Amino acid sequence: MEYDLIIVTGASSGLGEAFAQALAVRTSRMVLVARRKQRLEELAETLSKRQAGLQVMCVPCDLADATQRKQLVEFLREMPLGRTLLVNDAGLGDYGEFCSADEEKSRRLLEVNMMAPVQLTQALLPRMLAGGGDIVNIASLAADVFLPDFALYAASKSFLASFSEGLNIELRGKGIRVLAVCPGPVHTEFGRVAQRGGYDRGDMPLKKWFYTPIETVVSGSLHALEAGKARYYPSTKVFLSSCILRHTPLWVLRAVLRMRPRRVHPTDSSSSAS
């Protein structure tokens, strides 16, 4: 599918950068959004060198900041859209018990994971309805389950997946497809950003076996979008995990999650008090 404009949030690293790399061939205009301007500019240079005629606009924006989000929306409102693809990829996690979470990090998580995709979608949708296009929301396998020590993140991704599914139905037959991508673990900067000092998640069973290559997530997501799917679980392992999660009685899930392996660093007094 070709687009007149592709917008990717979270394009400075990980999945967002990989989406931007893969999608550049499908358009002549891209908008890359994240806080790290230099990373965006390096990516823009690589993409423009690789593809003659590609115009890449880098928009440094802190999506946790309402004023900066508004400026981004105003920038996009000034822009001719045509057939547009919006990839809401930017997101962050916060490993650790909620009782010891940093208030500001919790707020930022909710703003980036929930408010930013909603606001961007709302700002673009009226004109996308005229020109056509697609929306890809990067949720998570965590959308399918409540997760202790990752409670806010899992809740924010449930929100995003649910929002996507509702929109997908509303927009059916109106020329706009909406896809929620629900990856399991992927090697990116995500884990480092989500980590808190003093908190150790412990060794999650089957963790290494569970990782999906970044390229699989991106190429699979784009195929799923073409196929008109509403939700995509990259890899059979992740898909089966989702099936198991959704068909397991809640009391069993609660019992299993209570037994999660975790180690709290002895110097983290706020966590060890709990």
Ligand SMILES: NC(=O)c1ccc[n+]([C@@H]2O[C@H](COP(=O)([O-])OP(=O)(O)OC[C@H]3O[C@@H](n4cnc5c(N)ncnc54)[C@H](OP(=O)(O)O)[C@@H]3O)[C@@H](O)[C@H]2O)c1
């Ligand atoms: N990696 C995984 O295991 C995994 C699994 C399931 C779902 N996901 C989801 O995949 C998406 C991409 O994550 P990733 O794994 O690629 O992690 P990543 O490498 O840490 O990338 C996160 C991206 O989000 C951007 N971002 C974070 N906070 C932002 C803010 N306040 N304003 C603007 N941009 C912000 C970052 O850019 P700046 O830092 O430059 O602002 C970065 O480009 C996220 O939504 C994540 O929840 C990841």
